[in-house]
Amino acid sequence: MSATVRAHEVLPWQTWEVTFEEVYTRFRAPVWRLARRLTNNDEEALDATQEIFIRIWRGLAGFRGEAKLSTWVFQIAWNYLRWKRRQRGRQAALFAVPDPDAGDVMDRAADAAPDPERRASSAELLSRVDDALQRLPEHYRVVIWLRDGEDLSYEEIAATLDVPIGTVRSRLARGREALRREVEGR
């Protein structure tokens, strides 16, 4: 079995295989990021990521490629994160106090800016966007993150969240507007 085979890369007449290792390598960061965005807490995100990969492990043998692999993985992640939120029975968990270590992300991102002035403004914008995302309602936050953060198509987002594509379009538009207002402090 080739270690590089991907479900969406093979030709129509070929059978395909995908191993857990491949899924993990490819989706560890996206799943972690989604968990972090929806829990707003690094510790909870780590636990959630572990649980999501257990579910992926359990379900992989039954995956037949009817959906794209990325959609399947994000569906599992989204279902788990939503279930976890309901289980705890506290919507407020999704708007928890930001993790104090979360600033590291902005620092790292801002450090990549080319000069000190732009670095400072970039850091400030990223910090504001990061904070604003945490304050957004979950249904806006998740579509913005999947579209702009993870570059999923509208169709993939609709399949992941199990909503019509029109809902994705409207939530994305409203969510972006809400994000802009949050960033601008209005």
Next chain:
Amino acid sequence: MNEATQELLSRYLDGDLPTDEARRLERRLESEPELRDELASMTSLRQAVRTLASHEQPPEELETLVEPLRRSAPVAHGVRPAFRWLAAAATVVVAVGVAVQVAKLNPTPTLPSPPAAPRSESASPDRGYYELKPLPTRPQGEGDELLGAADRLLASPLPVPEIEAARPMEVVGPLQEAPRAGRSAEVAAADEPVPAGRQGAPVEGGEAEALRSQERRALAEAEWAPAPTEEVARPQVEPGSAQGIGRSRTTASLGAEAAPQAKAARRPVTARLLMRIEDELHVVAQVASPELEAGTYHLQLTVQQGQITACRGGEGLEDRLAREACASLLRVVLDGVHGGQHSAQLVVPGE
């Protein structure tokens, strides 16, 4: 700016607008500065979100947590969806071809059908000529009894362990009877790493009693033990190595997704894994909130270097229950148990 225009801009940004609508919007953008500002703002925010995403990487601790899954992993396989239609069509064509060939090979009835025979009977003149025999089947061997996903993980491709000389095992939960009021402290103590002086200590209260009596007591204890707050009592990583690593990360057992509503309403319970070692029954691990009905599950475990490398149901345990019981042991570490095969009992208390 109204919502319809915002949605147009949002879709334009993502390239989701049909060409004619995109051109109309571009003409508006040329003449409406406010629209241009809005689009520029959206573009800037999208870039910021992308930048945030590109710099967020999971902590290294995740590798440790997922390592047991990576040791032996399932494989998904299949054919491309588009090809399924071709395959289905090809199957139909082949089936029709075979049917035609079979019809040609069938001997023509030498006797004419009775003229008054119903149509349905005349359509099957060869009835009785062919005897359908079942296809030969391969006898089911011992190796066919794998229990599914959990076994594929647990039966990791490690060499067959050489059974080491018996050595004292680490006791996680002492088996002596204790007053109920003191149980919470005892369970709390069991959550902590076993002190060096206690490692290998014999189980208290078991020396002068008959084996059956000891077993009954151990099972009884496992059944009324209250659940600790942490779901898995055995730490899998040495404490103190890094913040947060010392405690178990496990927050739910496998299968939690299967019935989330039901699970949400359930009070957490802690199952105990018991092993008979040197004719004494030991509690070797605790499993938090297993997705199992209350009861005692008899299992056969192969242990190597503290890892469960294979798990089968014991005699009389149906496959489904064995599979679920084995799955609940997915992340159990048995540091103090020597390598080899062991009979074990997983005792799941009632709620």
